[in-house]
Amino acid sequence: MEKVRFRKWMLMAVILLLLGLVACSPAGEEISMDEPDTPEGAPQAPPDDPIVEDPIMEDPIMDEPAPEPDARLSGRVVNGVREIEIEASQFEFTPDSIIVNQNEEVRLILTTADVAHGIGLSQFGINATVNPGETTMIEFTADTVGVFTFFCTVPCGPGHGAMTGQLEVI
Numbered sequence: 399m400e401k402v403r404f405r406k407w408m409l410m411a412v413i414l415l416l417l418g419l420v421a422c423s424p425a426g427e428e429i430s431m432d433e434p435d436t437p438e439g440a441p442q443a444p445p446d447d448p449i450v451e452d453p454i455m456e457d458p459i460m461d462e463p464a465p466e467p468d469a470r471l472s473g474r475v476v477n478g479v480r481e482i483e484i485e486a487s488q489f490e491f492t493p494d495s496i497i498v499n500q501n502e503e504v505r506l507i508l509t510t511a512d513v514a515h516g517i518g519l520s521q522f523g524i525n526a527t528v529n530p531g532e533t534t535m536i537e538f539t540a541d542t543v544g545v546f547t548f549f550c551t552v553p554c555g556p557g558h559g560a561m562t563g564q565l566e567v568i
């Protein structure tokens with residue numbers, strides 16, 4: 399029986415020895431645990447979120463005060479003459495404020511919405527009337543810069559005295 403035990407011990411010793419050799423073999427060293435670290439470089443994706451600055455695409459050009467004098471001018475130029483339509487009524491002119499360029503040929507196209515009215519502006523020799531259903535053309539050269547008041551020249555009612563308008567020559 400002792401021989402059998404001895405063989406078992408020898409067998410165990412041999413097995414342990416073999417296991418020891420296998421464990422020390424260089425093959426086991428190649429099992430690296432570093433690989434999982436590389437994928438972690440991916441977290442660079444989130445930087446896409448902060449790029450929400452697009453809505454700030456407002457035009458800085460809008461701040462520049464572009465001098466556009468023509469935008470203030472009344473009516474429209476037809477064959478070199480600035481035509482401005484004015485409607486008289488009790489007791490106002492519409493529009494009651496017109497703007498033209500200096501030395502510009504101006505043609506006022508006057509009509510009335512109710513009764514007879516007139517328009518007077520001595521600075522430019524203007525003195526005309528308009529009857530219901532009619533159209534009166536008044537032409538003059540705006541040769542003087544300034545702000546001038548024109549007024550109704552036909553007694554048209556209780557508000558007649560305050561029926562005025564303004565011509566600005568720039």
Ligand SMILES: [Cu+2]
Nearest residue numbers: 550552554558
């Ligand atoms: Cu009047």
